[in-house]
Amino acid sequence: MPLTAIDLEARFESVLRPRLRLLAADQPLDYSEKLGKLGLDSMAAIDLLMDIEDSVGTPIPDELLTADTFATAQNLLDTLKKLAVA
Amino acid sequence: MQANEPVNVNELRRLLAPEFITAKFKKKMAATASPHLPALLDRAAILWPERMFLLGSQPLNYAAFADMVARIASSLLKLGIGRGDRVVIVAENCVEVVLLAFATMRVGGMFVILSPQTKAEGLRRVMAQCTPKLVMLDAETDFLGGEIDSAKLVRSDTNFEALIGEDSTGVPGFPGIDQDPAFLVFTSGSTGAPRGVILSHDNVVFVSAAIQARLGYEADDRIAVFLPMSFDVGLYQLFLAMQVGAAVLLNKPQMAGPELQSTLATHAISVLPGVPTLFAALIKLQSRRAVQLPALRVATNTGDHLPVANIEKLHALFPGLRVFPMYGLTECKRISILLPEEWRARPDSVGRALDGTEVFAVDTEGRTLQAGEVGELVVRGRHLAQGYWAAEEETAKRYRSIGPGRARVMFTGDMGRVDEEGYIYFVGRGDFLIKHRGHRMSPLEIEEAACAIPGIVAAGVVRNDADSLLHLYLETSVAIDADAVTQWLRERLEEVKVPECIHFVTALPKSANLKLDRKALRTLLAQP
Numbered sequence: 001m002p003l004t005a006i007d008l009e010a011r012f013e014s015v016l017r018p019r020l021r022l023l024a025a026d027q028p029l030d031y032s033e034k035l036g037k038l039g040l041d042s043m044a045a046i047d048l049l050m051d052i053e054d055s056v057g058t059p060i061p062d063e064l065l066t067a068d069t070f071a072t073a074q075n076l077l078d079t080l081k082k083l084a085v086a
Numbered sequence: 087m088q089a090n091e092p093v094n095v096n097e098l099r100r101l102l103a104p105e106f107i108t109a110k111f112k113k114k115m116a117a118t119a120s121p122h123l124p125a126l127l128d129r130a131a132i133l134w135p136e137r138m139f140l141l142g143s144q145p146l147n148y149a150a151f152a153d154m155v156a157r158i159a160s161s162l163l164k165l166g167i168g169r170g171d172r173v174v175i176v177a178e179n180c181v182e183v184v185l186l187a188f189a190t191m192r193v194g195g196m197f198v199i200l201s202p203q204t205k206a207e208g209l210r211r212v213m214a215q216c217t218p219k220l221v222m223l224d225a226e227t228d229f230l231g232g233e234i235d236s237a238k239l240v241r242s243d244t245n246f247e248a249l250i251g252e253d254s255t256g257v258p259g260f261p262g263i264d265q266d267p268a269f270l271v272f273t274s275g276s277t278g279a280p281r282g283v284i285l286s287h288d289n290v291v292f293v294s295a296a297i298q299a300r301l302g303y304e305a306d307d308r309i310a311v312f313l314p315m316s317f318d319v320g321l322y323q324l325f326l327a328m329q330v331g332a333a334v335l336l337n338k339p340q341m342a343g344p345e346l347q348s349t350l351a352t353h354a355i356s357v358l359p360g361v362p363t364l365f366a367a368l369i370k371l372q373s374r375r376a377v378q379l380p381a382l383r384v385a386t387n388t389g390d391h392l393p394v395a396n397i398e399k400l401h402a403l404f405p406g407l408r409v410f411p412m413y414g415l416t417e418c419k420r421i422s423i424l425l426p427e428e429w430r431a432r433p434d435s436v437g438r439a440l441d442g443t444e445v446f447a448v449d450t451e452g453r454t455l456q457a458g459e460v461g462e463l464v465v466r467g468r469h470l471a472q473g474y475w476a477a478e479e480e481t482a483k484r485y486r487s488i489g490p491g492r493a494r495v496m497f498t499g500d501m502g503r504v505d506e507e508g509y510i511y512f513v514g515r516g517d518f519l520i521k522h523r524g525h526r527m528s529p530l531e532i533e534e535a536a537c538a539i540p541g542i543v544a545a546g547v548v549r550n551d552a553d554s555l556l557h558l559y560l561e562t563s564v565a566i567d568a569d570a571v572t573q574w575l576r577e578r579l580e581e582v583k584v585p586e587c588i589h590f591v592t593a594l595p596k597s598a599n600l601k602l603d604r605k606a607l608r609t610l611l612a613q614p
Contacts, residue, residue: 024569036340041339041340041343042312042339042340042342042343042346042367043342043343043363043366043367045340045343045344046343046344046346046367046371047370049344050370050374053374059375062347062348062375062377063348065345065347065348066344066345066348067338067340067341067343067345069344070343
């Protein structure tokens with residue numbers, strides 16, 4: 001069942017964090033920081049994509065699979081929220 | 087005139103207006119080997135002026151590219167940059183990197199492209215060795231600007247246009263000979279300091295033709311480069327494309343993420359050079375949702391072994407795709423290529439030596455071994471680099487004359503065997519260099535950086551093949567926080583060299599002469 005925007009926000013970070021190799025467990029996530037700087041390389045971004053689709057239950061359409069979508073946590077969350085509403 | 091006598095293209099271009107470049111002349115050009123890389127570019131610009139060379143947001147055809155290169159060369163000469171001078175580039179893949187590289191060679195200089203991940207410490211060590219006259223940075227590497235005092239500084243994204251001259255008048259022909267260095271590729275040296283492999287024009291022209299003989303790139307090919315140009319596999323795609331009139335799409339490494347399939351589809355990419363992680367990414371994405379990529383016909387793998395299972399998966403996902411496992415070392419660029427039709431019978435081989443080159447195994451005394459016997463692999467041929475920049479001792483260790491004919495060979499440091507038909511099988515590394523995430527690195531560089539932390543007495547790095555992670559063992563005199571060590575290393579080393587696991591021990595294993603015992607260090611991995 002697709003998630004609502006509120007469920008999404010609550011679970012988003014728990015899905016994202018394990019893929020950020022350079023973010024310590026006790027360090028707060030800065031939503032505007034480049035995810036690349038936090039350790040999300042291209043392979044980790046693909047794994048994250050799969051994690052998100054598994055947990056959200058809907059595929060992310062191809063046209064949204066851009067470097068921009070995965071640039072920051074905020075960009076990614078905004079994209080997912082739009083999908084949840086749609 | 088002999089068939090392979092080089093044509094002085096610069097002279098001809100000046101004398102001949104385009105309407106005089108006849109079909110007969112073009113036919114001759116096409117059959118002529120270029121003695122150096124500026125001639126290879128001129129040849130492409132005459133044969134295929136309208137064909138695209140660089141694809142993407144700033145597309146350039148061969149004629150336009152050659153014109154830009156000549157105009158930049160004119161500016162470089164005005165800046166006093168000429169034969170034998172060095173230009174260092176620390177930037178992500180972009181058109182400006184390629185333009186400056188070719189312009190540097192055009193005036194007889196040599197370029198050095200460093201990884202965009204380079205840290206201040208790394209740049210300092212390279213600058214001290216090769217003393218460049220010009221350095222180019224980009225927005226991401228701008229923070230390195232403080233390291234540059236004696237060289238002119240240019241930014242690929244802000245003031246690069248100032249380097250593009252009004253025209254190219256006054257730029258004389260290539261001032262060197264084919265033995266002149268064309269560029270340096272920095273790699274981990276055996277002492278831990280980065281070493282610049284000197285590739286001559288002749289090295290590059292020869293090996294590019296030998297690679298082409300195996301891979302068979304075509305004029306209509308569109309090649310996607312996701313690997314940074316600091317990695318020679320990315321860089322040489324330019325020369326491979328240029329010798330057949332093919333096109334190259336330059337990508338930043340992050341484009342090999344979720345966007346990979348759409349990038350390949352949008353640009354109708356037909357050739358994908360990669361490393362095992364890139365192909366693993368493509369397999370994952372394509373298995374999740376198949377995207378039609380009808381143009382994709384060639385995939386070449388290097389850097390690390392591509393598992394047989396993944397070659398099978400690529401064949402299943404892309405029927406008709408030709409997958410080429412390859413083996414090489416920056417010190418001669420490419421050693422061998424296995425053809426797709428040879429793969430089925432010999433899935434574990436890395437192929438036969440390139441045409442006109444030789445590979446054999448030697449024992450510890452440097453004696454040639456029989457077919458099938460395991461020893462250190464050594465290579466002979468015109469592709470052997472000139473040595474390491476300003477490092478005579480290391481050059482003499484790597485490049486030696488052996489056998490009754492005193493032939494100059496390159497010791498690879500790799501253990502392997504060569505069968506009766508000449509197929510090469512890789513067994514493992516013979517020296518202590520580490521292969522991690524497709525990069526060859528010296529543990530000494532990491533250990534030196536760790537030992538610079540106050541309170542650290544000794545350090546030892548080992549790669550665990552079981553978990554594919556780097557483990558750093560530290561002997562300390564005071565209590566030190568592991569996160570602080572990681573932070574310190576991250577500020578000084580490229581990300582790939584920062585060990586994932588840090589262990590504190592009371593004493594590191596040492597050999598009789600008090601040197602780190604690397605064999606014993608390995609046994610620590612088994613401990614919890």
